[in-house]
Amino acid sequence: MIAIDDLHKEFPGPDGPVPVLRGVSLHVAKGEIFGIIGRSGAGKSTLVRCINLLERPSRGSVTVGGRALSALDGPALRAARREIGMVFQHFNLLSSRxxxxxxxxxxxLTRVPRAAKxxxxxxxxxxxxxxxxxxSYPAQLSGGQKQRVGIARALASRPSVLLCDEATSALDPETTKSVLALLKEISRSLGxxxxxxxHExxxxxxxxxxxxxxxxxRVVEQGRVFDVFTSPAHSTTRALVREVLNLELPESLASRLRHTPSTASHLVVRITFTGAAAHAPIMSEMVRRFGVSFNILHGHIDYIQDAPYGTLTVDAAGPESGLQAALDFLRHHNLKAEILGRVAETDRAVA
Amino acid sequence: MSQRLIELLLEALGETLAMVGLSAGLAVLLGLPLGVLLLVTRPGHILAAPVFNRVAGLLVNAARSTPFIILMVAIIPLTRAIAGSSIGTAAATVPLTLAAIPFMARLVEASLREVDAGLIETAQAMGATPWQIVAKVLIPEALPGIAAGLTITVVSLIGYSAMAGAVGGGGLGDLGIRYGYQRFQGEVMAAVVGVLILLVQLVQSAGDFTARRLDRRQSPGRDGK
Structure with missing residues (x-):
């Protein structure tokens, strides 16, 4: 539906052109909800404005619905823009209407007859x-209501693409949820x-x-949201993911981790559950079968696109053979088991 | 107050209203488009035309920096060509209009500039033409400010019109000068000043009321919720 190829955008600066986009290529399929995330200054606002040519790319091409927008001008560009709705962070409603x-x-703008309008x-x-x-006038509405008006307006010309520029960034978390639910619903119902x-x-x-x-x-990573969340590759992605999935070990525990094996120590293991395994009674089975005891240090279960994703950090104690068998068991069930270190027996009481 | 004075006042008021009304009307008719052009032809704006913008800006500034009394005398040939005579109420309307157009244009431009750039971008994203942006976004959104600008223009015109006596334009100012100053009739001067104060007061209140009615940015709106 949308194809962006090797897009470059530079803005004039006091010391020559400042590159904002440096070769972005993206393909968005029809009917999909495609997220672009980045810190402020990463170029995401410029990127989304290049899709409907509010910013003209310095180099590269933008194709929407098979039409090369970056080649259009004047009336043809305006006609193409009617196929693309846009929702803004600050709603941009006319206060006089x-x-x-x-x-x-x-x-x-397109002179639709009064009754049809x-x-x-x-x-x-x-x-x-x-x-x-x-x-009502916009001044009488709440932020969430204003954004709903913005969404209705963006849909008025029956576009096939909707661009959302930080559409929920000015809203509180609860309103954000309801506006996102609305976007999801219209995406599904209208294709x-x-x-x-x-940036969230x-x-x-x-x-x-x-x-x-x-x-x-630059696009440093892209893929299905579930995959990017569960195995982020780039440091920026990892930092962004950490903000929502709290995977950090508590400081008190992290400082006591030893990385050299010693006798009579406990393994600290981070187990990552994804998909179906998140529902299976893995832990209780391991206790029964291998004689290993677990002390849960840290746990978190989340749902990404309705797929459960969880991490559990445990302190595992038991005979070395039992621990090994437990790790093999986890891997056999396609669970990621990451040995974070060992904690000495004497330290354990403090935990 | 004598019957004679009242008659004189009414006649002068009528002349002032005619001069101010006509020139204010023409100032809106010509100053509004000029104000729009001063904004939208700026470099980087929706109808960028830097050379036109610069020339128009210079002309507007030149007209605005000429004292009205000098402007009035300087353009007598033009006045004669347009009004057929350089003397009288109709003749006074020409310099008044000419002074009011650039004045109004700058006030319109300033009000339009206050409109959030995001709204222009929004209309562009919808596929609006530059003129649709002007007619459906810029002017409606700036209307409270434009109404306030028109109020200032009319009040200034009332002041300028007092100088129209210099070209035999009549009006309240002329009455005050001729009877109050030159014939030492203090009560005529007092009456003229009183009527002028009332008139300006009335215009200002009407202007404020209109601007408030047009402004939907903060007001609770017509249903008062």
């Missing part, structure tokens, strides 16, 4: 759950392709199918 008239604006706006307000606010940029991994986790991580104008 009612909710109804804000949503009607894109339809006025009215019907379309009524349907859209119903879709976003704001039918009772049609005659809409959504490109969503954000939580948003990606909640809604995106695939994600690209942008760092200093």
């Amino acid at each position: 009612t909710v109804r008239d804000n949503v009607a604006l894109p339809l006025e 009215r019907r379309r706006v009524t349907d859209l307000l119903e879709l976003v759950g704001l039918s009772d606010q049609a005659e 809409l392709t959504i490109v969503l940029i954000t 991994m939580q948003v990606i986790k909640e809604i995106a199918d695939r994600v690209a991580v942008l760092d200093e104008g």
Whole structure:
């Protein structure tokens, strides 16, 4: 649906051009929710603005729905932009227009007949759950309601692509959830392709199918959200993932970890559960079969796109053979078992 | 107050209203588009035309820096060409209009500049043409500011119109000078000043009220919720 090839964008600066995008290539499939995440200054806002040519790329091409946008100009570009809806961080509603008239604006631009316009706006307000606010002005609405108006307006011209530029960054966590749920719902029901940029991994986790991580104008990692979350490869991705999945060991424990084997010590193991294994009673089975006892130090289960993903850090004590058998058992069940170190027996009491 | 004075006042008020009303109307008609052009032809704006912008800006500044009394005298040939005469109320309207257009244009430009750039970007993303952006986004969003600008323009015009006596334009200012100053009739001067104060007060209140009604940015809106 969207193909971005070797996109470069430079902005003029006092000391010559400043590169913001340095060769970005992305492909977004029809009907998918594609997340682009990065720190501020990574170039994500510029990237999303290059998709509908609000920023003209310095080099490279942008194709949406088979049409090379970067080659268009004037009326052809404006016609192409009507196929692409856009939602903004600060909503960008016209304060002088009612909710109804804000949503009607894109339809006025193409001179849709009055009756058809009215019907379309009524349907859209119903879709976003704001039918009772049609005659209100934006100043009378909450942030979440304003963004719903923004979404309804973006959908008015029946676009096939929706660009969301930090659409939830100005909203509180609860409102964010409800706006994301709405986006997910319309993506499914309308077969809409959504490109969503954000600096919050939580948003990606909640809604995106695939994600690209942008760092200093380059895509450093991309893939299915579940894969990127469970095995991030790039340091930026790992840092972003850590913000939502709390995988750090408590300081008191980390400082006592020894990395040399010694007698009568306990293994500290981080077990990562993904998919079906997260539901199986693995731990209790290991206790029964191998005579190993577990002391849970740290645990976390999360759902990414409805797939469970958990980590459990345990202090495992038992005969060396039993510990080895337990590790083999875990690997046999396709669970990642990572030996973080050992804790001496005497230290254990403190834990 | 004598019957005669009231008659004189009413006649002068009528002349002032005619001069101010006509020139304010023309100032809106021509100053509004000029103000829009001053903004949208800036470099990087939706209809960028840097050379035009520079020339228009210079002309506007030149007109605005000429004292009104000098402007009025300097353009007498133009006034004669347009109004058919350089004397009278109609003739006074020409310099008044000419002074009001650039004044209004700068105020319009300033109000339009206050409109959030994000709104322009939003309209561009919808596929709006530059003129659609002007008509549907910039002007409606700046309307409270434009109304305030028009109020300032009208109040200034009332002040300028007092100088129209110099070209025999009549009006309240002329009455005050001729009767109050030259014939030492203090009560005429007092009456003229009183009527002018009332008039300006009235214009300002009407302008403020209109601007408030147009402004939906903070107000609770018409249903008062």
